[in-house]
Amino acid sequence: xxxxxxxxxxxxKKAAIDAKRGKLFAKLVKxxxxxxxxxxxxxxxxxxxxxxxxxxKKNSVPADNIKRAIKRGSGAEAGGANYEDITYEAYGPQGVxxxxxxxxxxxxxxxxxxxxxxxxxxxxxxxxxxxSFNFERKGEIEVPAENTDYxxxxxxxxxxxxxxxxxxxxxYVVVTDPSDLxxxxxxxxxxxxxxxxxxxxxxxxxxxxxxxxxxKKVTRLLDALDxxxxxxxxxxxxxxxxxxxxxxxxxxx
Numbered sequence: 001x002x003x004x005x006x007x008x009x010x011x012x013k014k015a016a017i018d019a020k021r022g023k024l025f026a027k028l029v030k031x032x033x034x035x036x037x038x039x040x041x042x043x044x045x046x047x048x049x050x051x052x053x054x055x056x057k058k059n060s061v062p063a064d065n066i067k068r069a070i071k072r073g074s075g076a077e078a079g080g081a082n083y084e085d086i087t088y089e090a091y092g093p094q095g096v097x098x099x100x101x102x103x104x105x106x107x108x109x110x111x112x113x114x115x116x117x118x119x120x121x122x123x124x125x126x127x128x129x130x131x132s133f134n135f136e137r138k139g140e141i142e143v144p145a146e147n148t149d150y151x152x153x154x155x156x157x158x159x160x161x162x163x164x165x166x167x168x169x170x171x172y173v174v175v176t177d178p179s180d181l182x183x184x185x186x187x188x189x190x191x192x193x194x195x196x197x198x199x200x201x202x203x204x205x206x207x208x209x210x211x212x213x214x215x216k217k218v219t220r221l222l223d224a225l226d227x228x229x230x231x232x233x234x235x236x237x238x239x240x241x242x243x244x245x246x247x248x249x250x251x252x253x
Contacts, residue, residue: 027232028056029069030103034083036073047182055197081105088114089131093122093217096208096238097131104230113228121221134237135202138163139181141174141188142196148172153193160187171196175203204237212247215240219248 031052039046043053049070056066071077084107088100104110118124141162143153150172154165157174162184164175176184178200185198210218218238225231240248 023227023229024059025056025061025065026229028052028059028061029065030083030232032056032066032069033073033081034085034103036070037075041070041074041076051185051198054195055199058196086110087132089126089128090114090118090123091126091131092118092221092236092238094208094210094214096210096214096218096236097126097134097204098123098222098225099132099135099202099235100225100231101233101235102228102230103232106230110228110230113230114225117224117228118221121224122217123221132202134205135235136205137178138201138203139176139178139184139198140201140203141176141181141185141198143172143174143188143193144196145169145171148193153188156188156191156193157184160184201233202235204235207237207239210238210240210244212240212244214238215244215248216251 032049035046035049035052039048041049043050053066053070068077072079083103083105086102086104086107088102088111090098090100092098100114102110102114115125145167150165150167153172153174157165160183161180162174162176166173166175174184174188181198181200185195188195215238218236222234222236225234
């Protein structure tokens with residue numbers, strides 16, 4: 001295994017943070033509903049639901065919201081939506097590849113919103129497979145860096161069969177084969193490591209290195225897509241030098 005770090009933080013002013021938090025809550029609650037619908041409302045017997053609830057709690061979603069989402073998803077309470085999982089592929093500025101995962105109860109609305117947002121921000125829809133070929137499915141377990149010994153985490157992850165451990169500043173990200181995600185998560189939990197999330201992601205095989213202007217345009221597009229109610233997850237293959245990342249942070253202060 002080898003370690004590398006990537007920039008994964010953006011700063012926002014308070015109003016923007018509050019707006020983002022509300023949208024994040026909605027997305028996390030939607031995840032809980034979907035997990036409960038597919039595997040039942042028992043956390044002990046539904047690993048996907050357990051992780052969805054854990055992630056919601058880590059992000060301070062109120063307990064009542066979590067309980068109601070489980071009830072709606074499992075059918076114990078009326079009001080659950082019939083969500084469809086739809087994935088779009090797109091290109092952003094300077095040829096950056098983007099995978100847009102939506103959970104929606106109105107696929108026509110989702111498609112129109114994604115297309116409009118791309119067009120307004122220098123992006124365009126791509127044909128199926130033209131972007132995703134450069135991504136591969138991986139499992140990622142996010143462990144808070146505070147009070148965590150990296151070397152001990154690395155050793156435990158390696159012994160459990162993980163592929164990599166990345167240092168991303170505030171968190172360490174343990175990378176696994178998708179089929180090993182649940183077993184590695186359990187092994188780390190049994191070893192005493194807390195985790196913020198454990199989920200399947202799309203990881204880029206190669207990245208597009210952007211200058212400052214390109215990075216600004218791409219992050220603006222990704223932020224606009226993330227603001228859409230139907231967008232659940234975004235994956236892209238952009239990167240930039242440390243100087244460019246620092247300038248982006250500085251500009252957003």
